Amino acid sequence: MAGNSFGELFRVTTFGESHGAGLGVTIDGMPAGIALDLDFIQSEMDRRRPGSTSLGTTRNEADLVEVISGVFEGVTTGCPITMILRNTSQKSKDYSEIMNVFRPGHADYTYERKFGLRDYRGGGRSSGRETSTRVAAGAVAKLLLKQMGITIRAGAVSIGGVRAENPDFSHDFHNEVSCPDPEAAPLMAEEIRKAKMDLDSIGGIVECHITGVMPGLGDPCFDKLDALLAHAILSIGACKGFEVGRGFESSTLRGSVNNDPMMMKDGKECFETNNAGGILGGISNGNDIVFRAAFKPTPSIYKGQHTVDREGNDVTIAIKGRHDPCIVPRAVVVVESMAAIVLADRLLIQRAYDR
Numbered sequence: 015m016a017g018n019s020f021g022e023l024f025r026v027t028t029f030g031e032s033h034g035a036g037l038g039v040t041i042d043g044m045p046a047g048i049a050l051d052l053d054f055i056q057s058e059m060d061r062r063r064p065g066s067t068s069l070g071t072t073r074n075e076a077d078l079v080e081v082i083s084g085v086f087e088g089v090t091t092g093c094p095i096t097m098i099l100r101n102t103s104q105k106s107k108d109y110s111e112i113m114n115v116f117r118p119g120h121a122d123y124t125y126e127r128k129f130g131l132r133d134y135r136g137g138g139r140s141s142g143r144e145t146s147t148r149v150a151a152g153a154v155a156k157l158l159l160k161q162m163g164i165t166i167r168a169g170a171v172s173i174g175g176v177r178a179e180n181p182d183f184s185h186d187f188h189n190e191v192s193c194p195d196p197e198a199a200p201l202m203a204e205e206i207r208k209a210k211m212d213l214d215s216i217g218g219i220v221e222c223h224i225t226g227v228m229p230g231l232g233d234p235c236f237d238k239l240d241a242l243l244a245h246a247i248l249s250i251g252a253c254k255g256f257e258v259g260r261g262f263e264s265s266t267l268r269g270s271v272n273n274d275p276m277m278m279k280d281g282k283e284c285f286e287t288n289n290a291g292g293i294l295g296g297i298s299n300g301n302d303i304v305f306r307a308a309f310k311p312t313p314s315i316y317k318g319q320h321t322v323d324r325e326g327n328d329v330t331i332a333i334k335g336r337h338d339p340c341i342v343p344r345a346v347v348v349v350e351s352m353a354a355i356v357l358a359d360r361l362l363i364q365r366a367y368d369r
Contacts, residue, residue: 018139020246023366024158024359026151030099031133032141038098039147041084041154043362046092050085051157058153059099061192061347062146064336069190069206069343075102079150097150114324115331119313126324142251142341145348152351155358164226164357168349169194170342171306173218174205183223192346194221210339213316217252217309218342220349224292224303224357231298231360238296239360240305246352247307252341255308259291274301307349312338 019027023043030037056079063077077099084095113134116123121140125132132138156166167186170193171178178195191206193199202218209216232239244256264272267289274285285301292303314337318330338344 020249021355021359023362024155024355026148026355028144028147028151030144030147031138032101032136032143033133033138034101036098036100037144037147038096039151041095041151043359044084044090044092044095044154044158045362046090048090048158048161049088050081050090050095050154052079052081054157055079055097055150055153058149058156058347058351059146062149062344064143069203069210069338069340075099075146077146095154097147099146099150112331112333115329116321116323117313117331117333118319118321119310136335140251142338142344145250145345145351148250148355149347149351152347152354155351155354158358159354159361162226162228162361164224166222166224166350166353166357168192168220168222168346168353170202170346171195171219171221173202173340173342174209174216176201176205181221183221191343206340209311215312215315215337215339217311218340219306219308220342220346221304221306222349222353224353227292227298227300227303227357229298229300231357231364232293232296233363234296238293239298239303239356240291240293240296242356242360243303243305243353246356247305247349250307250345250348250352252309252312252345253307254310256305258293258303258305260289261291261306264289303353305353307345309342309345312341 018029019025025042027040059077059079064075080098082096082098084091084093120137122132125140136143167183169181169183169187170191171181173191176198178193178198181194183194187194189199191199191202193202205216240258247253247256260272272289274287274289276283276285285299288301288304291305292298292301314333314335316332318332321329321331323329
């Protein structure tokens with residue numbers, strides 16, 4: 015199956031299924047001599063792992079990372095880095111009743127039509143569990159970016175009907191919903207609990223801020239930095255929308271308002287505002303890169319829904335199993351990870367240009 019690799023010089027290939035023996039990722043292109051902080055990588059995995067919050071799935075996976083290549087005496091060798099995660103808490107029997115039924119909102123129907131079969135155990139490669147390997151790769155990318163002074167911080171700015179009115183991305187924030195607004199966080203958590211009580215689910219929006227990016231990353235036309243970020247973020251399961259800077263709101267503004275005026279400060283060019291979200295002409299301009307990703311409600315819900323089976327019969331289905339009533343809190347670190355992979359790749363490409 016194509017579509018399992020991403021990136022050019024920093025190239026990530028993921029493998030494995032939700033209910034198979036495990037999942038893994040191979041990273042090719044990581045420079046040699048970079049200290050691989052396994053504690054940091056594991057801490058990133060812990061942010062996404064199933065069972066990490068009372069608001070999510072009851073599936074409890076340790077998601078312990080095992081590095082099997084590309085590292086010697088704690089540093090990268092320049093050879094491909096491969097990391098694997100063992101599945102230990104899968105319950106495939108939870109899916110036996112839907113093996114011949116197409117779940118609404120899932121990839122069941124499209125996978126069946128494309129490949130002629132599907133892994134009904136949690137969705138196989140279409141499962142949200144596939145993102146665990148992206149987080150492992152993203153953690154490695156973050157270690158590379160850290161050396162360049164680049165930091166990435168994302169948070170939930172909307173869940174259900176609750177929005178973060180005063181988000182603060184200037185420091186780390188720790189709460190059940192990964193929200194940068196301490197007043198909105200408990201209200202978001204309550205929205206998730208209400209959806210769960212109603213046997214339903216809700217979605218939300220993740221906002222990401224990237225600081226320390228130098229001007230010049232990205233290329234004209236087809237390899238614009240914002241286009242690559244859109245590709246990366248929209249490849250995350252359940253992501254249905256993407257915008258940079260003021261995004262869709264900019265369509266309602268006049269150019270005199272939406273443009274970011276330039277000025278000189280301390281002998282350097284800078285921008286008075288950041289409506290462009292740090293990217294102009296597809297190339298970073300030195301401002302913080304700011305983008306948002308919209309996630310749909312989790313399609314697996316306990317409410318009865320109309321669908322059809324493989325024999326063409328109309329049926330009603332209530333999906334059993336262990337599912338997140340809202341995937342947004344656990345998607346935050348996945349958004350960061352995909353952004354990190356894009357930036358690591360473009361940094362290496364820019365380094366090649368500069369030689």
